[in-house]
Amino acid sequence: MNIQKLVPLAKHTYFKLGGVADLFVEVKTKEELVDAVRYAIDAKLPYLVLGGGSNVLVSDNGFRGLVIKNKTSAVKIKGFAGARAKGKLDLKEAIVEAESGVTVNYLIRYTLDEGLAGLEDMLGLPGTVGGAVYNNSHHLDKLFADHIIEVEVIGTDGQLKKYTNAECQFAYDYSIFHKTKETIHSASFQLKRRDKAALWEVATAAVKRRSSTQPLGLPSSGCMFKNITLADRMRLGVPTASAGYLIDKAGLKGLRVGGAVVSDVHANFIINDGSASSRDVSNLVEDIKQKIKEKFGVSLVEEVIKIGAN
Numbered sequence: 299m300n301i302q303k304l305v306p307l308a309k310h311t312y313f314k315l316g317g318v319a320d321l322f323v324e325v326k327t328k329e330e331l332v333d334a335v336r337y338a339i340d341a342k343l344p345y346l347v348l349g350g351g352s353n354v355l356v357s358d359n360g361f362r363g364l365v366i367k368n369k370t371s372a373v374k375i376k377g378f379a380g381a382r383a384k385g386k387l388d389l390k391e392a393i394v395e396a397e398s399g400v401t402v403n404y405l406i407r408y409t410l411d412e413g414l415a416g417l418e419d420m421l422g423l424p425g426t427v428g429g430a431v432y433n434n435s436h437h438l439d440k441l442f443a444d445h446i447i448e449v450e451v452i453g454t455d456g457q458l459k460k461y462t463n464a465e466c467q468f469a470y471d472y473s474i475f476h477k478t479k480e481t482i483h484s485a486s487f488q489l490k491r492r493d494k495a496a497l498w499e500v501a502t503a504a505v506k507r508r509s510s511t512q513p514l515g516l517p518s519s520g521c522m523f524k525n526i527t528l529a530d531r532m533r534l535g536v537p538t539a540s541a542g543y544l545i546d547k548a549g550l551k552g553l554r555v556g557g558a559v560v561s562d563v564h565a566n567f568i569i570n571d572g573s574a575s576s577r578d579v580s581n582l583v584e585d586i587k588q589k590i591k592e593k594f595g596v597s598l599v600e601e602v603i604k605i606g607a608n
Contacts, residue, residue, distance in 0.1 A: 299323050299334060301364070307356045310348060310367060312424060314517040315576045316356025317606070319346075319365035326369045328397060328483060334366045335481050336456040346605060347481050349399060349426030353433060353520050357606030358576045368428060370399035373408050376486070393447065395486045398428030402435070402442075410501055415492035416445040421501040422508045424520060428482040432475050433601075434468045437504065443468035445487045451480040458483070471524050471601055513563040517570035522583060523598045530596050541598055542566030545586060548593050555582040580604070 305322035308314050321343070325331045331347075338345035344363030348354070377393040392414055396405045402423045409417050419440045423430065431449055435442040446468075449461045459480070467474040475482060508514070523541035531539050536547075545551070545565035553560045557574030560582070561567040568579055587598045 299330070299337065305365070307348075307360060307365065310365075311351035311354055311356055311519070312517065313351075313355060313519045313570055313574075313576075313579070315358075315570060315574060315579065317358050317360025317576075319361045319363070321364040322367065323364065324367040324369055325399075326371065328370060328372070331366070331368060331370055331399075331481070331483060332452055332456070332458070334364070335452045338364045338366070339454070339456050347398075347428070349429045350401060350424060352425035353429060353601065354603050354605055355519060355576055355579055357604070359606055361606050368399040368426065370397035370483075371404075372397045372484075373400055373405060375412065389491060391488060391490050393486055393488050395484055396427045397484045398426060398431070398482045400427045401425070402427060402430050406501065409487075409489055410494065410497050413491055413494045413497065414489035415497055416487065416489040417442075418497045418501040419504050422505040427485055431466075431482050431485050432473055433471055433603075434473050436470065437508075441468065441470075443473070445489055446485050447488045448486040450483045450485075451475070451478075452483055453480050454478070511564055513561045513567050513569060516561075517572070517574075518561070518567045519602050521564075521566045521601050522568050522586075523566055524601045526596055526598070530594075534594060534596070540566065541590075544590055544594055544596060544598075548589055550586060550589060553582065553585065555579075555585060558582045560586070 302322045304318045306318050307316035323334050325334050346361055347366045347368050349368050373396045375392050376395045378389045379391040402425055405427055406417045406421045420437050423435055430442045446463050449466055451459050453459050525539035526541055542565040550560050551562050551565050556578035557571045558578035559569050559571055561569050568582060590596055590598050
């Protein structure tokens with residue numbers, strides 16, 4: 299393993315923020331990922347597996363331990379299901395396995411090119427498969443876990459283990475891995491055969507919708523807060539559970555702390571204007587939470603995961 303010392307993490311995150319990691323290693327294969335995790339366990343080092351760097355806010359103080367940059371990239375079809383009729387095999391479903399370092403966009407484009415349906419609505423979603431499984435990423439009413447049948451992980455003892463979909467305890471912005479702290483290695487998806495052109499049409503529409511409603515191309519980590527609860531939505535009588543809706547209605551677009559600012563395009567996005575620190579973002583988050591609590595009586599819950607301590 300080529301372990302580096304004192305590596306800045308800002309360039310490895312969507313926010314372009316964060317201090318240095320004491321130790322840093324990039325892995326490109328399953329074997330390298332397993333070896334790196336086992337190395338950290340054996341050395342009793344705190345470790346963090348970092349994928350695309352979306353949905354995280356790394357402290358200005360960095361990370362005291364080993365950061366494992368996950369660049370695993372294998373995607374494959376590992377099985378088919380269908381029926382034989384008139385001497386021909388009619389393949390109706392396929393099982394696709396993707397390693398956790400694969401970008402969500404690459405996985406989805408792969409399935410589209412194979413004419414496999416199920417993930418097309420999520421084209422344009424940032425990050426990697428590992429992060430999307432960990433947080434059960436979503437777009438509108440579609441959840442990343444909807445078509446997952448199996449997840450392979452590296453346990454905190456360094457051993458490989460497999461979970462079924464049910465065992466993963468998927469929920470909105472949640473999986474059991476929030477509790478177990480196991481490292482996601484790969485996920486398998488069961489997808490149905492569909493017309494490629496029709497699938498690409500749906501996927502393209504999803505990208506256009508995202509492009510028109512989100513501040514793409516700017517340093518941001520995606521939606522900062524989770525949707526509000528159904529109880530709060532019913533109490534307030536608002537048309538959506540989106541936290542961004544309340545932030546917008548509170549007049550907080552453009553609210554700024556240092557170099558961190560609430561997006562004018564989507565109020566649930568915080569932008570780094572190029573001069574922000576992680577502390578700026580954290581302070582802006584607390585300011586937003588306080589104002590929303592005062593105006594609507596709603597306690598916003600952060601979706602972005604904080605790494606390290608300021």
